Amino acid sequence: MPDAAVAKPPLKVLLATPRGFCAGVDRAIQIVERAIEKYGAPVYVRHEIVHNRHVVDRLKAMGAVFVEELEECPPDRPVVFSAHGVPKSVPAEAKARKMLYLDATCPLVSKVHVEAQRHFDAGREIVLIGHAGHPEVVGTMGQLPNGAVALIETVEDARVFAPRDPANVAFVTQTTLSVDDTADIVAALRERFPGISAPHKEDICYATTNRQDAVKAIGGQADVVLVIGSANSSNSVRLVEVAKRAGVRGAYLIDDASKLDLAWLDGAASVGVTAGASAPELLVQGVIEAISAKFAVEVTEVEAARETVSFKLPRVLAS
Known part of the structure; x- marks a missing residue:
């Protein structure tokens, strides 16, 4: 009787690094x-x-x-x-x-709060690039009095935004946006307001940027990309968009292995796997195990960056 594993079709699993928790x-x-x-x-x-x-x-x-x-x-x-x-x-x-x-x-969201306050104190009109209703956006806008921050979600919003004083505008951004989409919005703002004040350092956080870069790195090699994360996770949703833009046959956001439809992988030679910044590594391993039930997998890590960042706990909990 032939070994069942031999009968499985081969499939390369390209594991994006970094992925998961930031x-x-x-x-x-x-x-x-x-x-x-x-x-x-x-x-x-x-x-x-x-x-x-x-x-x-x-x-x-x-x-x-x-x-x-x-x-x-x-x-x-x-x-x-x-x-x-x-x-x-x-x-x-x-x-x-x-x-x-x-x-x-x-702390990287707190940095945006500090920037917004600094611009407000300097008398600038503030633009926040972000998604309406996202709790980070609600929190950032809530650092300042009502009406002090204008929300811009799209390039079109940037083109029609009408500040009181075009020479005295500043922008900050949500930390979990698409790097490429945000660059387009910023370009539209700079075109209209050449003197616009920008963050000292980009607001989109290192983890969001690195995870999107890792998806771009596997996107050119993978037929399908699986992003592990919840539907209300902004950075996870952005990873699906980045994968689609990279030209893969299909890109899917799944909570865990139970949401994986193995039919998505039929005829694929390679599948990219990543996880949003709030998804545990355990879920990644569960998805790879689920794929292994149908395919003879060969896992290769594709490293786009190395992360060494860590943040201290509040003093009251540190001891």
């Missing part, structure tokens, strides 16, 4: 875990700590309670603010209620 996500998850260890359950978390169902479900099982608004939290239990950042009104309300709160905002 330093900001890792820090945010650790803050919730350490808070539960230190203060006991329940620990409340305002909004999903990161946009990944598996991460959220695991933390729920440990004793985290996820809510959308601070008013849902009792005043005598700790509350953690998500990695996406919150409007200034949220910590102000927590202080007024004498709540113990821990801010898990990614």
Whole structure:
């Protein structure tokens, strides 16, 4: 009887590196875990700590309670603010209620908040390039008074934006955008406002950029690309768009191996696999195992960058 493995069609798996957790996500998850260890359950978390169902479900099982608004939290239990950042009104309300709160905002998002405040203090009109309704955008716009920040989502928005003083405009961006799309929007703004103030260093975070570069690196070699991440994860959705732009036959966003349709890989010689910045590595390995059930896989890591970034925990949790 022939070995079943021999009968499987060969398939190259190109594993994008870097992929999965970034330093900001890792820090945010650790803050919730350490808070539960230190203060006991329940620990409340305002909004999903990161946009990944598996991460959220695991933390729920440990004793985290996820809510959308601070008013849902009792005043005598700790509350953690998500990695996406919150409007200034949220910590102000927590202080007024004498709540113990821990801010898990990614330091790279906090950098954008500081930039926006600096531009506002200098009297500039501020443009935020981002996606309406995303919690990071809500948090960034909420750093300043209503009307101080104008949201631009597309090149067309940039072309019709009408500032009060065209000579006194600045822009900041959401950290999880498409690098290429954002460059087009910035180019449109610079064309109209040559003196526009830009960030000292690009706002799109290193992890978003690196993961998109890794997908570009595998996109030219893969027939199909699988992106592991949740549908509400901005950086994961952008990875699918980058893969499609690279010219692959198909690019799919899946939560985990259970959402994989192996028929997508029929006739493919190679498949690229990556994960958004909030997706655990365990899910990547699960997808590769699922592919191995039908194909004789040969896994090759394709490295676009090396990441050594790490962020410190809040002092109250560091000991």
